[in-house]
Amino acid sequence: MVDASHVTIGLSVGSQPPVRRIDAFGRAAQWLGFDVAWTVDHFLGWFPQEMWDRDFSWLADPAGSPHAYFDYQTLLGHLATKLRRIQVGVGVTESVRRHPVLLAQASMTLAHVAARAPILGIGAGERENVEPYGLDFERPVARLEEALQIIRRCFDSRGPFEFEGEAFRFDDALMDLNAPDGRTPQIWVAAHGPRMLRLTGEYGDGWYPALPMRPDEYAAKLGAVREAAAAVGRDPSAIVPAWSAYVVLAPDHARARRILDHKAVRFTALLAPHHLWEELGVPHPLGEGFGGLVDFVPQRHPRAELEAALAKVPVDALADRILWGTPDDVLARLGGYVDAGLRHVVLQPVSALVSRRDALYALRSIVGVLRRLKRRGIEHGNG
Numbered sequence: 001m002v003d004a005s006h007v008t009i010g011l012s013v014g015s016q017p018p019v020r021r022i023d024a025f026g027r028a029a030q031w032l033g034f035d036v037a038w039t040v041d042h043f044l045g046w047f048p049q050e051m052w053d054r055d056f057s058w059l060a061d062p063a064g065s066p067h068a069y070f071d072y073q074t075l076l077g078h079l080a081t082k083l084r085r086i087q088v089g090v091g092v093t094e095s096v097r098r099h100p101v102l103l104a105q106a107s108m109t110l111a112h113v114a115a116r117a118p119i120l121g122i123g124a125g126e127r128e129n130v131e132p133y134g135l136d137f138e139r140p141v142a143r144l145e146e147a148l149q150i151i152r153r154c155f156d157s158r159g160p161f162e163f164e165g166e167a168f169r170f171d172d173a174l175m176d177l178n179a180p181d182g183r184t185p186q187i188w189v190a191a192h193g194p195r196m197l198r199l200t201g202e203y204g205d206g207w208y209p210a211l212p213m214r215p216d217e218y219a220a221k222l223g224a225v226r227e228a229a230a231a232v233g234r235d236p237s238a239i240v241p242a243w244s245a246y247v248v249l250a251p252d253h254a255r256a257r258r259i260l261d262h263k264a265v266r267f268t269a270l271l272a273p274h275h276l277w278e279e280l281g282v283p284h285p286l287g288e289g290f291g292g293l294v295d296f297v298p299q300r301h302p303r304a305e306l307e308a309a310l311a312k313v314p315v316d317a318l319a320d321r322i323l324w325g326t327p328d329d330v331l332a333r334l335g336g337y338v339d340a341g342l343r344h345v346v347l348q349p350v351s352a353l354v355s356r357r358d359a360l361y362a363l364r365s366i367v368g369v370l371r372r373l374k375r376r377g378i379e380h381g382n383g
Helices: 019-031 072-080 100-113 140-156 194-203 215-231 253-260 263-270 274-278 303-310 315-321 327-339 356-382
Strands: 008-012 036-039 087-093 119-122 161-164 169-173 186-189 240-249 323-325 344-349
Touching: 008 019, 008 087, 008 240, 008 356, 019 036, 019 072, 036 072, 036 119, 036 344, 072 087, 072 100, 087 186, 100 119, 100 140, 119 140, 140 161, 140 186, 140 194, 186 194, 186 240, 194 215, 215 240, 215 327, 240 253, 240 327, 240 356, 253 263, 253 315, 253 323, 263 303, 263 315, 323 327, 327 344, 327 356, 344 356
Parallel strands: 008 036, 008 344, 036 087, 087 119, 119 186, 240 323, 240 344
Antiparallel strands: 161 169
8 A cells, every 4th residue: 555645756867878877876866765766768769869969968979879778677687786775667668679478577587686676667668669670569559458467467476378469369378487575566657648547547556657747637647547446446546646757957947947948958848749739729840640759760850850840849838838947946846746646756857958057956956856845745644
């Protein structure tokens, strides 16, 4: 049972070289009292190579690549031996590149290596990690639904099993690796639409969305997750409501507003799906019906097209959707999400892309904001 008064916090330690930086973030997360160290599972990053220059971000090395990623399963095994006081997890993988029994086996193996139950964050996937590699991205949600059933079967029972679906078929299959007591991996589903929210309620231990939303939208979607859980006899309150949120942090409003207008921050708006743009009364700059991060394949968009799209990003609308401002501003806004049911939060500092100064400020501020948020949740629970 999840203590509904307690807010836990996570830090994205990344999955990109060098390992020493990931280790440093992991050690910092543990020392500072974070609860989860998160990695990601990608072949590609979001930023196109031809835009990866110092005009776009101070972090860009034109001689390097924004698409160099470690295998998350190997990386989590490495981190699990070092981080003994916090959970480790992937946020998120999918079942197109990785067979569901392999996901279950890897997660169960990690449960033996880690000191705490690992988190298997999973979603329907993104086109960029699938299509360029000759894999089929048709009906990804249907595939995920089958995968979740299979992974649950591997986690919860032993012995041969059969499965007859459209994407997967098993005949006398076995996956009898057990997790140590108390360390069965948790399944957190990256869900936004109605069908994905239903799957979260039916199979998830956590809900891990990443798109921007207002507190009332968050509450409504969480309600859908809990209704789905109750409908199949699961405890709705046992599902952890989480959020991985973009954030812009600055010492004052004027600086925060200037950061919102920076090319790298406006780029994040292109990763929002068309329905969020339609709420603003404008079509998605990359085409009607464009699915944002689900459909975006960076090497398929010429720089000129992306520059033209960036020019169409309305900064006022971005300000309405993203967490931004001073640390006090961001903490106050997060309070609205906690009131809506949020119980685990990861802040993704997009302002760190702008300059070294902004990166250092964002990282320091995130620690303070999240620790204050966690303390507030504990105090609320005790009061």
